[in-house]
Amino acid sequence: MALLLGIDTGGTYTDAVLFDDVAGQVLASAKSLTTKHDLSICVSLATKAVLDQAGVGDRGAIKLVSLSTTLATNAIVEQHGFPVGLIMIGQPKEALGRAGLREALGSDPVLFVDGGHRTDGKEQAPFDEAALKQGLESLKGKASAFAVCGFFAVRNPEHEVKAREILRRETDLPVTCGHELSSGLDAPRRALTALLNAR
Numbered sequence: 291m292a293l294l295l296g297i298d299t300g301g302t303y304t305d306a307v308l309f310d311d312v313a314g315q316v317l318a319s320a321k322s323l324t325t326k327h328d329l330s331i332c333v334s335l336a337t338k339a340v341l342d343q344a345g346v347g348d349r350g351a352i353k354l355v356s357l358s359t360t361l362a363t364n365a366i367v368e369q370h371g372f373p374v375g376l377i378m379i380g381q382p383k384e385a386l387g388r389a390g391l392r393e394a395l396g397s398d399p400v401l402f403v404d405g406g407h408r409t410d411g412k413e414q415a416p417f418d419e420a421a422l423k424q425g426l427e428s429l430k431g432k433a434s435a436f437a438v439c440g441f442f443a444v445r446n447p448e449h450e451v452k453a454r455e456i457l458r459r460e461t462d463l464p465v466t467c468g469h470e471l472s473s474g475l476d477a478p479r480r481a482l483t484a485l486l487n488a489r
Contacts (some may be wrong), residue, residue, distance in 0.1 A: 293317070293352045295340070297333055299324055299359040306336035308344045311353070318344035326361070333357070362486075371489035373398045375433030377422065377457070378448045380406015380414055380441035381477055388478040391470060394485055399432050401425040405449040406441030409475075414441065417449040426460055437459070437488040439468035441479035465489065 292311040320339035325331040386392045405417035440449040447469040466488040468480035
């Protein structure tokens with residue numbers, strides 16, 4: 291018997307299903323109220339309930355655990371989420387007008403910093419670390435996380451990585467870099483992806 295555990299965390303309930311892959315049948319299902327303030331609680335409760343219901347004593351019999359959630363999609367659709375500071379490296383202010391970036395950004399703060407790369411991965415301008423550090427002063431208390439997107443960072447992520455190091459050191463807040471999420475060359479679209487992920 292190969293047991294598969296599926297867990298889905300939704301806006302109201304977290305569902306868990308135990309499936310026997312050999313027999314091709316659901317052995318048990320259970321649910322728990324979603325605890326948005328700490329998802330480990332609802333995931334643990336639903337998991338324990340489904341394993342208890344199926345009488346699974348040997349946790350080693352579970353060969354796959356699959357966790358999915360609609361919380362991120364719901365947050366985007368419902369326009370909920372924490373404020374994000376967007377750091378644009380080597381990009382013009384006009385980039386905010388593309389890919390729905392300005393609309394997604396809303397009233398969240400944005401900081402433009404010199405730097406970025408060319409299509410061949412070579413530096414187009416030096417990364418202005420001093421401007422980033424100075425700009426952070428104006429963002430204090432306005433962001434719960436940061437999204438960083440450098441011009442052609444998919445060709446050379448050096449400036450995004452430097453910005454991430456500075457942001458983590460100076461703020462101790464989560465940082466999402468665009469080059470980690472997308473290999474697309476469209477910088478505003480990568481910035482949008484990083485922004486939504488950080489939020």
